[in-house]
Amino acid sequence: MTLLATTIAGSLPKPAWLAEPGQLWAPWKLEGDALEQGKRDAVRLALFDQEHAGIDIVTDGEQTRRHFVTTFIEGLDGVDFANRKTVRIRNRYDADVPMVVGPVARRHPIYVDDARFVVGETTRPVKYTLPGPMTMVDTLYDGHYRSREKLALAFASILNEEARAIADAGVHTIQFDEPAFNVYFDEVRDWGMAALEMAAQGLSCKTAVHICYGYGIKANVDWKKTLGSEWRQYESTFPLLARSTLDQVSRVRQFPCAGGVVGLARREGRAGRGDRRRQRAGRNGRGRGRHPSRRPCLRAGRPDVPLHQLRHGSSAPGGVPRQAGRPRRRRGDRPPGTWGLKTGRISGAFHLRIGYSQTPGVGVCS
Secondary structure (H helix, E strand, C coil), rough: CCCCEEECCEEECCCCCCCCCCCCCCCCCCCHHHHHHHHHHHHHHHHHHHHHCCCCCCCCCCCCCCCCCHHHHHHEEEEEEEEEEEEEEECCCCEEEEEEEEEEECCCCCCCCHHHHHCCCCCCCEEEEEEEEEHHHCCEECCCCCCCCHHHHHHHHHHHHHHHHHHHCCCCCCEEEEEHCCCCCCHHHHHHHHHHHCCCCCCCCCCEEEECCCCCHHHHHHHCCCCCCCCCCHHHHHHHHHCCCCCCCEEEEEEEEEEEEEECCCCEEEHHHHHHHEEEEEEECEECCCCCHHCCCCCCCCCCCHHHHHHHCCCCCCCCCCCCCCCCCCCCCCCEEEEEEEEEEECCEEEEEEEEEECCCCCCCC
């Protein structure tokens, strides 16, 4: 493995034949055996894209899940999905969510077979993601425990059981997704960190936690507009995480550039010789009808640098993962939005979050 290994935050867009892209809780377009095979094929596509992009620690792209929290909860006892309640999520928007009606319990493995499958489909180390206990609490209506802390600790125990089984399946890293850590700072300090450490206790693999600013939906976009020029939410949680037993932190970072977020190009496949000639000539990818943002680059007050050169030098193969299920564009087509690159410095890895946004300056995050 390289000295500074790369990985993505976790999720990737699903193929359009599997679920509608860009939609939360998008229903599956397949059923029965065809759905199970379709999920496996989507995982293979996600692995292919990451491997050809040079990602060192790959994920399944969360292709087998409709939602990063509720899909896991569907496998638990004590949660009623038929009778939903409207709750405020992340203190930003309302959603109809399942209701906790009794003691939550894990009667069988939930993601273990999926984890075992992805490990068997690649020769690279695998990172597997699970929802964090605080974020699980914040995506439900609690009609039984009547205590966010008690419910979080119950979820932490369940997550630990599942995580141990997933670690035994051969994954390299297990990551707990906790976007709620960016909202409820007092609760993070009072019981959130304890619940997270309980979920990660005794795992034989590397452990990570992912914190972010939420999906690119309107409620989150409007909230981000109120934050001003400095987003300082991480200041409350990072000192706590530094003292925790977690090995890694996967965070979100958004770079500035003209007209929107820094660009991870919407270019499919490997960079051709024509792209390299244009780069050497200082044309920044322009010419012959090609939009300047169609090539992978960082625009942060310096010349464009393809992502693979940041890690391996100019002699390495180029290319970025193609969004699965999205048709290839002709040379002169302009993308309707911009790609956003989000990165996080962690211990021993460089996390890349690739997200598509219709709004310049706004990225998406799982």
